[in-house]
Structure formats: C-alpha cells, structure tokens
Amino acid sequence: MKPILLRGHEKPISIVKFNFDGDLLFTGAAEKRVNLWYSLSGERIGSYETKGAVKTLDVTNDSTYLAVGTLVGTVEFFKVDGGQFLGALSLEAKIKTVQFSYGDKKLLVVMILPSISKTIAR
Numbered sequence: 680m681k682p683i684l685l686r687g688h689e690k691p692i693s694i695v696k697f698n699f700d701g702d703l704l705f706t707g708a709a710e711k712r713v714n715l716w717y718s719l720s721g722e723r724i725g726s727y728e729t730k731g732a733v734k735t736l737d738v739t740n741d742s743t744y745l746a747v748g749t750l751v752g753t754v755e756f757f758k759v760d761g762g763q764f765l766g767a768l769s770l771e772a773k774i775k776t777v778q779f780s781y782g783d784k785k786l787l788v789v790m791i792l793p794s795i796s797k798t799i800a801r
Contacts, residue, residue, distance in 0.1 A: 698742045712729065776788070
C-alpha cells in the first residue's frame with residue numbers, strides 16, 4: 680500500500696469517507712466543497728459545491744447518492760455520477776453526522792439544536 684497525496688482543498692480536510700467498494704474516496708473541508716477521488720491513484724474526478732462548511736458526509740452502498748451535512752444547518756443531496764444537486768433539508772441546527780442505513784432506506788442525521796434561553800423579568 681502506498682500513500683496518496685490529495686491536493687484539492689484550500690482548507691484542512693474535516694471528513695474522509697470511502698464508498699462501499701473502496702474504489703472511491705470522498706473528502707470534505709470548510710471551504711464548502713466535497714471532492715471525489717479514485718482511491719487507487721489519488722486522481723480527483725469530481726467535486727460537489729455545498730452551501731456551508733462540510734462537517735460530515737455519507738454515500739449510499741451502490742454509490743448512487745451522496746448526503747452532505749454542513750455547519751450552516753443543511754443536509755444536501757447529490758448524484759455521485761455527474762454531481763447533480765438533488766435538493767437540501769434546511770435545519771436550524773449544526774449537523775454533526777449523516778449516515779445511510781444498511782440497505783440505504785433511511786438516513787440518520789445527528790444535529791446540535793441551538794440552546795433556548797429565556798429572560799425572566801423580576
């Protein structure tokens with residue numbers, strides 16, 4: 680096994696994820712972009728522009744769909760092949776983790792809700 684130097688992000692990488700087959704590698708960073716690489720050669724083969732800094736991501740087992748969680752509270756969906764943006768969920772929270780279930784029928788989203796502060800008048 681040889682190391683691969685990945686050049687394609689301007690800011691530090693925050694998440695790295697292999698697809699189920701191990702031939703694709705997804706990387707995300709605070710610059711609002713996910714890059715797609717061939718894992719064997721390190722060749723960048725695509726990128727996905729997001730609305731916020733990338734915190735987490737996951738890809739379906741068949742590598743058809745990509746879900747990206749951002750720090751601005753969106754979960755964004757893309758087709759892996761071609762990079763087509765499919766839509767987004769806007770949540771009033773910081774997204775910590777997204778993960779497809781086995782079989783890709785469900786998506787787990789872990790988020791931090793903003794704290795609610797109350798002012799009590801005396």
